[in-house]
Amino acid sequence: MSDTGRGSPFAPHTDAETAAMLDAIGVESEEELFDIPEEVRFDGEFGIAPRSEREIRREVQLHLDRDDDLTAFLGRGHYDHYVPSMVDHLADRSEFLSSYTQYQPEVAQGFLQALFEYQSMLVELTGLEIANCSMYDAASALGEAATLALRARSVDGTRVLIPELLADGRRAVLENYLAGTEATIERYPMEDGNADREALADALDDDCAMVYAENPTVRGTIEEGLSEIGELADEHGALFCLGTDGIALSLLEEPASVGADVVVGDAALGLGASGGLGLGLFATHEDFLRQVPGRLVGVGEDSDGNRAYTLTLQTREQHIRRERATSNICTNQAWVALRAAMHAAWLGADGLVGLAEDCVTNARDLADRLDDVDGVEAPAHDRHHFREFAVRTDRPAEDAREALENEGFAVHAIDDDLLQFCVTETNAGEIEDLVAAVEVVA
Amino acid sequence: MSFDVPDDRGYMESHEWASEDGGTARVGISDFAQDELGDIVFVEFPDEGAEIAHDEQLGVVESIKAVSDLYSPVTGTVTATNDELLDAPELLNDDPYGEGWLVEVDLADESGLDELLSADEYRDQIE
Numbered sequence: 001m002s003d004t005g006r007g008s009p010f011a012p013h014t015d016a017e018t019a020a021m022l023d024a025i026g027v028e029s030e031e032e033l034f035d036i037p038e039e040v041r042f043d044g045e046f047g048i049a050p051r052s053e054r055e056i057r058r059e060v061q062l063h064l065d066r067d068d069d070l071t072a073f074l075g076r077g078h079y080d081h082y083v084p085s086m087v088d089h090l091a092d093r094s095e096f097l098s099s100y101t102q103y104q105p106e107v108a109q110g111f112l113q114a115l116f117e118y119q120s121m122l123v124e125l126t127g128l129e130i131a132n133c134s135m136y137d138a139a140s141a142l143g144e145a146a147t148l149a150l151r152a153r154s155v156d157g158t159r160v161l162i163p164e165l166l167a168d169g170r171r172a173v174l175e176n177y178l179a180g181t182e183a184t185i186e187r188y189p190m191e192d193g194n195a196d197r198e199a200l201a202d203a204l205d206d207d208c209a210m211v212y213a214e215n216p217t218v219r220g221t222i223e224e225g226l227s228e229i230g231e232l233a234d235e236h237g238a239l240f241c242l243g244t245d246g247i248a249l250s251l252l253e254e255p256a257s258v259g260a261d262v263v264v265g266d267a268a269l270g271l272g273a274s275g276g277l278g279l280g281l282f283a284t285h286e287d288f289l290r291q292v293p294g295r296l297v298g299v300g301e302d303s304d305g306n307r308a309y310t311l312t313l314q315t316r317e318q319h320i321r322r323e324r325a326t327s328n329i330c331t332n333q334a335w336v337a338l339r340a341a342m343h344a345a346w347l348g349a350d351g352l353v354g355l356a357e358d359c360v361t362n363a364r365d366l367a368d369r370l371d372d373v374d375g376v377e378a379p380a381h382d383r384h385h386f387r388e389f390a391v392r393t394d395r396p397a398e399d400a401r402e403a404l405e406n407e408g409f410a411v412h413a414i415d416d417d418l419l420q421f422c423v424t425e426t427n428a429g430e431i432e433d434l435v436a437a438v439e440v441v442a
Numbered sequence: 443m444s445f446d447v448p449d450d451r452g453y454m455e456s457h458e459w460a461s462e463d464g465g466t467a468r469v470g471i472s473d474f475a476q477d478e479l480g481d482i483v484f485v486e487f488p489d490e491g492a493e494i495a496h497d498e499q500l501g502v503v504e505s506i507k508a509v510s511d512l513y514s515p516v517t518g519t520v521t522a523t524n525d526e527l528l529d530a531p532e533l534l535n536d537d538p539y540g541e542g543w544l545v546e547v548d549l550a551d552e553s554g555l556d557e558l559l560s561a562d563e564y565r566d567q568i569e
Contacts, residue, residue: 153489290484315484315509324502324511 070410071430072273075388075422076218077138077167077266080273081247081355082426087270087342096338101295101331105310112309115334116297118341125249126263127256128283132294134267134337135280135329138243139170141264142212143177144282144293144327148262149210149239150183151291151326157207157238158182161200164190167218170243183209193221193381193390197228208238214265215244215252219420220363220388221381222252230259246281246340248386250349251356261285270339272426279336290316293327295334355425359387362423362431367391369435370421375442380418388422390414393442403441409434446473447565448539452515452558455567458500459539460515460547462555467516470543471503471534474568479505482534485527487512487544492520494547496554501544503534512544517554522546 013021018030027033051059072080091097095110102108102115115133122131135141146160160178162171164187175185188203189196195213204211211233215223226242233240242260244252245268255263267279284292290313298312318325344352363385370378370391379389393400401413412420423431447453451461457475460467476482487501494500500514523545527533534542549555559567 290486315504321509 069408070405071408071427071434072410073421073423073427073430073434074273074410074412075220076412076414076420077169078273078276078278079245079247079266079268079387079422079424080426081268081424083270083272083339083343084346086346087339090342091270091335091339096335099334101334102297102311105308109309111334111338112297112311114338114341115295115332116299116309117345118337119297121341121344122246122263122281122283125246125254126260126283127254128260128263129286130289130292130296131281131283132292132332133297133334134332134340135264135282135294136333137278137280138245138264138266139167139173139278139280140177140329141280141282142170142241142243143174144329145212145239145241145262145264145284146174146178146183146210147181147327148284148288148291148293149241150181152239152288154287155209155237155239157205157209157236158184159205159208160185160210160212161188161203161208161238162186162212163195163214163217164188165193165218166212166214190217193217193219193383194223195225195229197225197232200229201232204232204236204238206236208233208236210239210241210262212241212243215242216248216386216388219381219390219414220379220385220422221383222386224383226253226258226260233261234259244281246344247352247356247359250352251360252386255283261288267336267340270336270341270343277336279333279340289313291326292316294329295332356386358425358428360385362425362428363387363389366421366423366431366434369431370438373435373439373442376438378421387424388420391419391421392417393419395442400441404437407437407440409437445477445568446539447561447568449561451539452555452560453564453567454497454513454515454558456513457568458513458515460555460558462549462553465549466521467518467547467549467553467555468543469500469515469545469547471512471538472564472568473538476535476538476542479503479510479535480507481505482531485531485534485544487523487527488520490520490523494518494520494545496557503531514547515554515558516547516549517552518547518549520545521548 102112119131119133149155160183189199213229217223230240239261240259241262242255244265247268263283265281267281295311296313297309299309302308314320316326318328318330367378367389370376375394377392379385380392381390397413397417397419400419401411404411414420451459453459457472459472460469482503482505484504488494494514496517497513500512503510503512524543
């Protein structure tokens with residue numbers, strides 16, 4: 001409550017109106033309307049001293065300046081690809097930037113068409129029949145894939161098999177999604193960065209609901225034998241969920257042709273290094289149309305026979321189906337999906353493939369250069385790589401990471417022995433300097 | 443408008459029907475229900491082998507107007523499902539007492555049949 005005499009500064013009620021409403025329902029204070037446990041109540045001071053806008057800007061800038069020193073070779077799910085300025089230019093138009101979910105098709109044809117294009121691109125890239133117009137990120141898309149598998153009529157099992165090597169965030173979100181369901185999550189072993197298919201075959205039985213694999217993997221290796229994983233899952237009546245990204249999809253095996261039932265992942269388009277904000281891809285077979293989470297844009301005809309776009313199959317969603325909705329996500333990342341679609345459209349098919357090929361050759365070139373440095377083995381896994389790869393150094397990994405940071409480079413230390421480097425078109429120009437720094441610290 | 447309410451079966455207030463034949467019952471929705479719903483586009487029902495109970499949720503039927511939960515008129519084990527409906531949900535509109543049946547149930551001892559409305563009672567309800 002503020003002392004302006006108008007109650008909350010964000011609500012249009014005066015103190016007198018608030019008092020009248022409280023009186024009408026017979027409670028003493030607004031606090032009585034909420035049941036907030038004592039132990040989570042905060043009654044201290046925030047310790048924030050009032051400062052002028054100029055002072056705050058100066059202080060924030062000081063912090064930002066400190067961050068600017070490092071050249072990042074970071075990846076593991078978040079990739080810094082160059083986003084053409086056209087994307088900002090168009091996506092920042094106010095009719096895109098200020099609009100919420102497109103519930104009202106008669107005023108949102110442009111945005112709906114863009115989202116339909118996004119879905120169509122994903123359908124083309126995955127070979128699957130339907131794609132939704134995005135989830136929050138790869139992790140929430142993976143969680144939704146698992147709950148779809150549990151709902152699907154064709155699936156009986158409850159075990160969800162995931163790779164031993166998986167980004168912590170994705171695993172944690174999946175665990176959260178499945179907490180409280182009958183499902184159990186089990187990890188299958190990896191062999192030199194890729195799925196150990198023999199071990200996976202042993203782990204699979206008819207009680208499996210879903211097998212998850214990634215291509216590329218979190219270590220940047222290109223997964224082999226995906227068809228075999230797809231067949232194994234199919235034999236046991238489990239769904240095969242493949243995690244990938246929008247750029248990898250342009251070059252690597254088409255998910256539908258290796259038997260994937262659901263594709264999830266991060267778009268990796270339209271955003272650059274966002275510091276966490278993602279765009280979850282979600283595509284699947286038409287068999288699961290009624291089980292798809294999130295928003296779907298469909299195309300139909302208006303009463304004059306013109307093509308018209310609209311949100312469709314909303315009866316799956318929680319604003320209609322309430323507690324029996326397919327998902328408790330009833331929204332999407334419309335603006336981010338728009339940006340991804342714009343980025344992909346700008347690149348075109350050839351541009352996307354070219355970008356994806358650079359992800360392979362840049363990683364190979366950097367690994368070759370690093371491998372020549374004494375005390376460095378790169379890549380640590382004897383595989384083909386996409387964008388990133390693990391590196392073994394004679395020094396303990398954390399030690400080496402810190403030394404590289406002092407030289408001005410940010411890389412991952414992924415365990416005691418391994419570093420991980422990710423290269424895209426935005427840092428490929430810094431490879432010389434990085435290799436020189438590695439020579440110093442190795 | 444009058445609706446077809448065959449005398450040879452029992453009804454739920456929520457518009458499902460069950461017809462018994464020697465320990466097995468067929469289950470569906472009434473003519474009135476299909477008319478209220480309008481064009482039916484999707485139907486969901488339990489798998490063979492599922493245990494269902496009187497007055498508990500049996501499935502979901504979706505029309506261009508609404509999504510409605512279906513409730514089971516009987517208690518027992520599902521022995522057959524009308525999978526034709528997955529591809530042709532309009533059978534529920536066209537022939538709710540025949541081709542549009544939903545599931546067949548092997549009735550348990552306390553089958554719930556006694557609780558059902560007679561055709562006359564159901565006619566009174568929907569008039």
